[in-house]
Amino acid sequence: MKPRRELTLFDLTNIVIGSIVGADIYIASTITAGLIGPFALVIWIIAGVLAGCLALVFAYCSYYIPRAGGPFAYVTAAFDDFFGFLTGWSLWIAEMVALPVFAIAFVQYLHYLVPLDPYTSAGVKVLFIGLLTLTNIRGVKTAGRINDVLTIAKLSPLLLLVGAGFLFFIAHPGTLAQNYTPLAPLGLENFGTALVLIFWAYVGFEMATLPANEVINPRTTIPRAIILGISAVTLFYISTNFVVYGVLPWQQLSTTSAPLVLVGALILGSFGAVLMSLGALVSVSGSDESGILGTARLSYAMAIDGLFPRVFARLHSRFSTPWVALVIQGIIATVLSLYSGIRDLISFSVFNMGFAFFLTCCALIVLQKNREKHLPGQRWLPWVGLVICAYLLYSTSIFDKVVGTLIILAGIPLYVFFSPKVAISDMKKLFLSEEAIFVRNLQLRERFLANFISLLHRMWSNLYRMAHPGNKEK
Secondary structure, three states: OOOOOOHHHHHHHHHHHHOOOOOOOHHHHHHHHHHHHHHHHHHHHHHHHHHHHHHHHHHHHHHOOOOOOOOOHHHHOOOOOHHHHHHHHHHHHHHHHHHHHHHHHHHHHHHOOOOOHHHHHHHHHHHHHHHEEEEEEHHHOOOOOHHHHHHHHHHHHHHHHHHHHHHHHHHHEEEEEEHHOOOOOOOOOOHHHHHHHHHHHHHHHHHHOOOOHHEOOHHHHHHHHHHHHHHHHHHHHHHHHHHHHHOEEEOHHHOOOHHHHHHHHHHHHHHHHHHHHHHHHHHHHHHHHHHHHHHHHHHHHHOOOOOOOHHHOOOOOOOOOOOHHHHHHHHHHHHHHHHHOOOHHHHHHHHHHHHHHHHHHHHHHHHHHHOOOOOOOOOOOOHHHHHHHHHHHHHHHHHHHHHHHHHHHHHHHHHHOOOOOOOOOHHHHHHHHHHHHHHHHHOOOOOOOHHHHHHHHHHHHHHHHOOOOOOOOO
8 A cells, every 4th residue: 555645845944954953953053153263154044055965966856766765765776776775874964963953953952951961961872872772672652743832832932032032133233244244254264164063053954855755746745845844944943043143152152051041041041040940951852853764764664675784673572673783773873972072963964964965966966867847947956966076075073084984984894794695585574564654653753752751651650650550541
């Protein structure tokens, strides 16, 4: 049975926005403030345009190849299994490196509410990733409308901050002019590095291409949803950062680990600081939970296609989730969160992601020639995407280029010697039947709190039965 085409333009646009907006807005401004000053606001606009071009490349690829696996599936269909593996491998590395970023950001904002020493911070990171991994292994189902509630909970503090910030500028017009003068006090020497870090905030648009076979009129709906979603996110990012850089001097922003807490405190007092901290914790938790889910599904999809070690396709006997893949990536993410910094992790993630996106752009060139559906702009978009990806790769550090290239090449012996040579047919059938479930889960982007509440409910139920063995819980 094929999934029914039920996703409308509104549904898919919400998926785009929910997939992109996460922890990035809470950490990117402080990183780029020390690189390029208030000019970072201009880079947010440029990064939004570049992300929009690449998002359309993904949209068109998903139209031609409407199957799970994302870039891995597109490149495999356009070329062969080897290049598909390299794409999936580099994207898996990129997602793996991104997971610990959220754990680090979570600790930074939690520190405002609860003072943490280095050992406690490390324990929180382990618990944070461990709990998210556990919720994914259990595969707890959530209510159909939980996404709406948590999206409001995530965006409301930021919308309040923007509104209060504009009122603050009306009352203190001199502050705005002072903090934006000069616009580029450090020059533009670090433009490329800042672009790489800000571009990472727009990553997530590829999630909207996954449910292509459940979209009503995908030829027009997916591109429109991508454009509307990216435009809305860009406007949201620009307005938020306009307030952030206008309220605080860039020198002060560059020295803090929780920039939005300082901005909230200055505009709304202690209430604003607490509100922004809580908003950050909710947003970071939901983003990392979704990242863990997507990363495990990518390695699972590659494993059942015979291009990744078979162990990654092993399902839990009770919950039917890829628990081995989840445990492995959880361990790696925990170690990286303890011994790495946010800026280095983001830059290295963008290098590997840029390589996967580069091959995806190449795939569209082949796919559109073979099928000729005359989608608007499909002839020139992949070429623009190739230039964008090349510049992103060029703008990363020497370490990222050297180590990233070596790690990508290290995947070749894994492909040749360790991966099974044939697809696991029974697993493929199971995975395809789960695709519709996966698509629906993508619409519930922020599942972390719901899973956590469900776990608490289970614990309470067990305690109640132990205390009242003769009674049933009401």
